[in-house]
Amino acid sequence: MGRQDTFDGLSEFLAIAKRQSIRKAALDLEVTPGAISQALQRLERRLGAPLFHRTTRRISLTEAGETLLAKIAPAARLIETSLEETLQSSDEPSGTLKLIVERLALPHVIEPILPAFCEAWPNVKVDITVSNKHDDFIAGGYDAGILIGSYIAKEMIAVRLSPPFKWAVFGSPDYFRKYGRPRVPGDLAGHQCIRYRRPGKGDIYRWEFLEDGQSVSIEPIGPLTVNDGKLMQNLASQGLGLIYSSTFHASGKIADGQLEPVLLDYSPGSDGLFLYFTKTAQNLPKVRAFIDACSQLRRLLAA
CATH class of the missing domain: 1.10.10.10 (Winged helix-like DNA-binding domain superfamily/Winged helix DNA-binding domain)
Structure with missing residues (x-):
């Protein structure tokens, strides 16, 4: 045998x-x-x-x-990474770039940079998984991911993509005309809130604030519960309730005048959208090329 x-x-x-x-x-x-x-x-x-x-x-x-x-x-x-490093012994990016990105990154990062990236590096195939759950980053064989900074594992290398943004409560102008604006986090008990059920976890996302130097966590109360951030924003813009989001997530609706932020003075801090990858992956030419493309976008966003 x-x-x-x-x-x-x-x-x-x-x-x-x-x-x-x-x-x-x-x-x-x-x-x-x-x-x-x-x-x-x-x-x-x-x-x-x-x-x-x-x-x-x-x-x-x-x-x-x-x-x-x-x-x-x-x-x-x-x-797999070692083999790719051997194959890519030259500086010319090639192979398949596997990315896992949260949905927020699509309009702000992926869609703006992908056309130029693909034109610049025709030998790189791009495989994108859209997900807000990145627990299987290593097992899934991803080269890089894009996620909100506070959710990225500490052992990863992270590169900021977006300007810092704050977390706040948002509502439509029509809602505020009818029901008034909450002045402190405790006022939310008298408002209709649209609750967000986190995909993959199933729990209701708690709204977090910083009040008098102390962290405050509130479970929102309201008749509507959704598990999609875009739907949540659309419902809020129609005056159906208040939502908890970031100034970056809601930037489009803010610019259009459909949503207005409140309780910004109680924001628990700033966060951001980051590109992340392992120490080993950063040496791959295809990953370096994507990091460079993202860095150019970051400079445009900061301008």
Whole structure:
């Protein structure tokens, strides 16, 4: 019997875990679903444990599968990055740039810079995942992400993209004419608030303020609850209630006169939109090229 390949089935396992679908994993690896299934079965026999729960509608990791993924995903990413560094030994950016970006970054960052970036670097393919949940950054094999600074893991390198922005309460001029403006955070108890349910977490986002040097957290009260920031802004601009957002998120509605900020003096502090990446990834020419493109945009935003 020949020596067994230690890595046999691991690429297929990682692809299935990422896509949660054998069919989609097969498309990513450019093989047949049958080949993916056979490789997975060999790996499971070798390990003596099932790695996925399978039903006719979905596939999900077993406890053994989650343990294996946690152990090998960082190593797989390191191998992938090392290979790319070798392939990209020249200064010419190439390969696939995998990005995970929060939706806010689309109109403010991605859409403005992508046309020029693609024209400047035709050998770079860009793969963008739009999500506000970045917990699987390493396991997902992303090269860089764009997220609000306070949510970025401390071990990442972050580059500011936006000017600092403040968190505040926003309402439409019509709403304020009818119901008045809250003067202090405690006044919100007498107002209709539009609540935001955080995708992926399921909890209601609490409104945070700084009052007399103390942090104050308020759970908003109101008949409307949504899990989409754009919908939340649109409803507020129609006078249906107050929302909690940032001056950057609401900048378009503010400029159009559809929303006005209140309680700015109680803002818990400034934040910003950041590009982030690992120390290893920053040395890849494709990532460096994207960092440079984002830096040029940052200078325009600050002007």
